[in-house]
Amino acid sequence: MRILMIGDVVGRPGRHCVRDLLPRVKENYCVDFTVANGENLASGTGFNEKTANELFGYGVDALTMGNHVWDKKEGVAYINRDSRIVRPVNYPPGTPGQGYAVFACKGVKIGIVNANGRVFMPALDCPFRRVEEAVKELQAETNCLLVDFHAEATSEKIAMGRFLDGSVSAVVGTHTHVQTADERLLSNGTAYISDVGMTGPYESVLGIDPEIVIKKFRTQLPARFEVLDKGAAQFNAVVIEIDPQTGYAVSIERIFDIHQL
Amino acid sequence: MRILMIGDVVGRPGRHCVRDLLPRVKENYCVDFTVANGENLASGTGFNEKTANELFGYGVDALTMGNHVWDKKEGVAYINRDSRIVRPVNYPPGTPGQGYAVFACKGVKIGIVNANGRVFMPALDCPFRRVEEAVKELQAETNCLLVDFHAEATSEKIAMGRFLDGSVSAVVGTHTHVQTADERLLSNGTAYISDVGMTGPYESVLGIDPEIVIKKFRTQLPARFEVLDKGAAQFNAVVIEIDPQTGYAVSIERIFDIHQL
Amino acid sequence: MRILMIGDVVGRPGRHCVRDLLPRVKENYCVDFTVANGENLASGTGFNEKTANELFGYGVDALTMGNHVWDKKEGVAYINRDSRIVRPVNYPPGTPGQGYAVFACKGVKIGIVNANGRVFMPALDCPFRRVEEAVKELQAETNCLLVDFHAEATSEKIAMGRFLDGSVSAVVGTHTHVQTADERLLSNGTAYISDVGMTGPYESVLGIDPEIVIKKFRTQLPARFEVLDKGAAQFNAVVIEIDPQTGYAVSIERIFDIHQL
Amino acid sequence: MRILMIGDVVGRPGRHCVRDLLPRVKENYCVDFTVANGENLASGTGFNEKTANELFGYGVDALTMGNHVWDKKEGVAYINRDSRIVRPVNYPPGTPGQGYAVFACKGVKIGIVNANGRVFMPALDCPFRRVEEAVKELQAETNCLLVDFHAEATSEKIAMGRFLDGSVSAVVGTHTHVQTADERLLSNGTAYISDVGMTGPYESVLGIDPEIVIKKFRTQLPARFEVLDKGAAQFNAVVIEIDPQTGYAVSIERIFDIHQL
Numbered sequence A, B, C, D: 001m002r003i004l005m006i007g008d009v010v011g012r013p014g015r016h017c018v019r020d021l022l023p024r025v026k027e028n029y030c031v032d033f034t035v036a037n038g039e040n041l042a043s044g045t046g047f048n049e050k051t052a053n054e055l056f057g058y059g060v061d062a063l064t065m066g067n068h069v070w071d072k073k074e075g076v077a078y079i080n081r082d083s084r085i086v087r088p089v090n091y092p093p094g095t096p097g098q099g100y101a102v103f104a105c106k107g108v109k110i111g112i113v114n115a116n117g118r119v120f121m122p123a124l125d126c127p128f129r130r131v132e133e134a135v136k137e138l139q140a141e142t143n144c145l146l147v148d149f150h151a152e153a154t155s156e157k158i159a160m161g162r163f164l165d166g167s168v169s170a171v172v173g174t175h176t177h178v179q180t181a182d183e184r185l186l187s188n189g190t191a192y193i194s195d196v197g198m199t200g201p202y203e204s205v206l207g208i209d210p211e212i213v214i215k216k217f218r219t220q221l222p223a224r225f226e227v228l229d230k231g232a233a234q235f236n237a238v239v240i241e242i243d244p245q246t247g248y249a250v251s252i253e254r255i256f257d258i259h260q261l
């Protein structure tokens, strides 16, 4: 079972990059199931029905989220109507949407969990506790489990990876929009990477026009962040091979591609 | 001119990893000048005369610092006595030590600047302004300039890289202890990487024993962080080749090695 | 039923101020039951058996805590051995100590809840949810309920007051060490104040020697915070009168006294 | 010389409260000069020409600001056109507006400085250094000086008060929207209060509808904050009497009034 996990897809450049590259990537890497982080799908912040369905139309099977999940009101309204969307599990009870879900793929059940970090991030429930509970629930159905831990601090991410090592197939980080070079199999069989990176405009700052971001840092005046809508796009992802019998990871490989839109 | 920049060296495992690997790395990569981030040299937090000199003895030419620079009192007392140590330039006027320095190497002058980020970090002077001033000063002497931007947020790091693109030879990030896979030459000739990574215990969380860190996240009780003192060590660095005539970067290459101590 | 709530007692000056003033305050204000926030009892940060017992010996009936509760290791070890100590209820399950407790006083049962804010504070469970659960439990026993909400942000504190308005007798804030002038009865019968203030050295910065704090802000260098051990002490508290039949508050009155130690 | 300093005026209820109460307050307290914090003038966040002029029309002589100063774009555009508006002095060089200004009143020159804290606040220049510089400049013209230190943390505010004690007439805190009860003359003649409080809707959370704020804390979902537009308003201010010869404060008195709009 080979799962492709695509890093935060940012705005139109990110969506079009998925559209143009996904078919070939799936073929080249023999991908069975595709997950993408969708918290920046719609104009760089949040998602809505249209952009989610756009991604599903391009061949994405599941969308995970993050701290920007609720930035578009339409997303809040829509999330309960599409079972392929998984938002951070550590929002309080009663939050719209689901924190984990099971997908069927070629006779194998795949459990996907999404969680949000708490270091330098919103005040949510403990991600370690909530993920532990979700994993326990999911293990009754399958041992093929992927956790997208959407977090800022590398300490929290690596701690989560090691905490879950041996209990899940893979822990992949998202949120920083920069791919890390620490992909590996941990000692007890879990694939790990601190951050999958970003799929979006290549000459940007996390997807945003650099002029705007630099000016904001230098002036501390408010600025309207806009997705950079010119130049090439980058495609950031990892492919994880999982032994469907044991749920252990066999390999994890980074993908970093640049694409002229 | 080939500069080796080693990511945050953590405690004894980090120092011994430098001791054992540096000679071969220098030879393999034809290194002319070696910089290491030393904010975690002494028992994982801060530095002192002994550990700084240990690194210099192993062949390091300059030490940069970060938010942990003052964690050992001995370091505060010592910093003015060794001109090879560069601490973040954006501490207030009057702070011990220097924020930038010029080193001579094989007939070439190399300027090293260190700065600390402000996002999720201590309240210092604006790093963009202070680095801009330092670069202007240094450009009177040399155009071979390396900036170690010690920061948490990828947005601030990439913004700094793009802000300085064309003005300095390289902007390398440190602090997260995780090497990123985004090394590249920016459009105007500056080499860039968001984080060089960590040189220290491989099976740790940023250098620290994982048991301690996981327990701390789960219980929120205070914990004494201790450097993991067993198992292999990882060596994280980049080699940057600079054209000494123009100061532009020719290449940047990541190094990730694992070493049995 | 008249409850005296004393603001964060800081170090020896704070303890001695309680020793010297409490008997007269109790008499003057016809106090039936005395609570003190004890998170800064021992040398300004944390508590231990000795300093807790010192306060109990001076006539305090219950001690609440806050974000500094675990700063002294002895406190962590001791907390389960004294049922008069209440630590924030929103620490994770399994944390030593108790988040709420019932005390008997002149034939009336008094429930005390302690909680920690999350804005600019450690990442704990949701204080609103945990306090709501505690209040539900306690209401089975008594409707004479005092909540010490130890928090930084006035928004979170006032929101908690209004959230609990009508369900508890009083919501009193602690932590900022500055008494606020907004004491009042809320619309549904709950007494409220954003912060009770500090009992400790009068010419200090939150209990600490001003020279040290000012220098730290100006230099951003590490500093060892020490309780100011000279000059007068201030006594900060509120007296809340509760109707023991209904649990509603009848009045809340601030106390601000200065005492030569 | 008697200066009235009005705490953060929030939205229409705050503005109308000033309109209705200011004349009587001025008369009762023999006010010579009136300052108001205006960072929340326009719909609770930011200011614009219309709302600033509304306040000036009601008898306010100077407006200070805070972290919300730029929330309305019109304010950014307008600020250079009205010399009665003072924004935080510790914004970077080149920021629109002025950080301090001199006003003439009954033959006396009054210097007003505004600064923003850095603890739990935006990353600006060091407020201690910038205020120190501003005070030095102003002292060439007058020793009748008022500093509005707009900050969150009580430690930073009290440290600023003690740092400036003896150099300025008064240091008054704003931002928390809750009046503190610690008004006093410091040892060297400077009047001090940690927070002047808020002028705005009485049954709100910092001016905002409590339902919205409580829901936001409990759900962590995004919410549109709206000024509570019903019920009574509160008027929060202090009156500081200054000896115009020496610049020392003679007294500081809190005002807390409730007004049916």
Ligand SMILES: [Fe+2]
Pocket: A008, A039, A040, A066, A175, A176, A177
């Ligand atoms: Fe993202």
Ligand SMILES: [Fe+2]
Pocket: A039, A066, A067, A068, A150, A174, A175, A176
């Ligand atoms: Fe994110």
Ligand SMILES: [Fe+2]
Pocket: B008, B039, B040, B066, B175, B176, B177
């Ligand atoms: Fe480090």
Ligand SMILES: [Fe+2]
Pocket: B039, B066, B067, B068, B150, B174, B175, B176
């Ligand atoms: Fe660091």
Ligand SMILES: [Fe+2]
Pocket: C008, C039, C040, C066, C175, C176, C177
């Ligand atoms: Fe305290």
Ligand SMILES: [Fe+2]
Pocket: C039, C066, C067, C068, C150, C174, C175, C176
């Ligand atoms: Fe506290």
Ligand SMILES: [Fe+2]
Pocket: D008, D039, D040, D066, D175, D176, D177
């Ligand atoms: Fe305000």
Ligand SMILES: [Fe+2]
Pocket: D039, D066, D067, D068, D150, D174, D175, D176
């Ligand atoms: Fe403010």
